[in-house]
Amino acid sequence: MHSLILHAGTLYPEPKRYDSRLNGEFQKFSVGPLPDLLARDARLCLIYLGFHPGPVDWVAGRQTLSALAEFQSLNNLPVTTSIDAGTVAQLRNTLPPI
Template sequence: MKIIDIQIALAKLGFTPGPLDGIWGRQTAAAVRAFQAKNNLEVDGIIGPMTLAALLPGVAQPTDLTDPSLVWFKEACRVIGTREKPGAGSNPIIIDWATDLGINYGRDDIPWCGLFVGHCISATLDREPTPNGLLGARSWERFGIRTDPTPGAVMVFWRQSKQSGRGHVGFYAGEDATAYRILGGNQSDQVSLAWVLKDRLVAARWPSTVPAPVPHAVTIRTRTEVLSWNEA
C-alpha cells in the first residue's frame, strides 16, 4: 500500500492531508489524527489496523514492507538513489536533511548513515525523539525501544571491529540465513540496499511513538549483491 492511497482516502472524506504527492509529512499525520479523533480511534497519527479498517474498509493490514504504518521506511524508499556529490561540493539534499534537524553538517563526505536515518524518522514521525549525536551510527543504540529484527526496524551494526566504537545504521529490509538486507545511507556513497552480516548486529530498535511490532522475518531467497563490509 502506498502513502498516496492514504492521502486520497483522507481527502475524499474531507480531511486535509496536504499535497497528494505520496510523501508523508506533518499535514498528512495531522489529517490522520483528525480522522482518528472523529472516529473515536486512538489519536496517534499512525495507520494501524483499526485506523486502516475505518479509512479503507475491506483493505487488509499488510505485515510486510508495504505496511502503511511504516512511514519512515517508506520515506527511506522514496529517497533511494540519493548520493554524495563526487569531488568538491555536496549534494544539497543531504545538506538540507541536516539543516532541517538543526545539525551543523559541513559536507557530505562526512559519514551520513545516521543523518539519513534521522531524516527518515524526523520527517515522518513528528513526535518521535531522536538520540543525541545522531550523526554517530552507534548513537542509534539509544533510540526508541528494543525490538528483534523486523520490517522497518532501525538496525545498528559495528564497523571495522566490535571495539572500534564505529558503526553503521539503516533499516531492516529482509534477511537470508547469514545476512540482513539493509536500506541505508552512505552505502556505496548513496542511499541503497546492501547486505550486512548478522554477526555485526549490535541492536535493533523501534520508534517509541509507534505501537510495538510483532517481530517477524522477511526472507529473501536469492542474494544478488556482495556483502558490505565498511560503510563510510
C-alpha cells in the first residue's frame, strides 16, 4: 500500500521510485510558474531546422534566443527578443511538410 501526499488540499498517492523524476518536475511546477509551452515548441522547431537552442526544457534562455535570432536573420525576419505565437508560427511555416 502506498502512502499519500497532501498537496494543495488534495491527497495523491506517493510516486514509485521510477516516478521520482516526474515527481520532482511536478513539485517544481506546482509551486512555481507554469512551463512555457511556446518556448518548448520553438526549441523543438529550431532543433529540427538544425539550430542549437540548448536542451529542450520550458525556458526561453540565452541559447534559445540566440538560435532564434540566427534563424530570423537567415530568413530575413525581424530579430525579436522573446518568443510569442507569431514567432512559433514563423518557425512552423519553415518546417518541411510531413
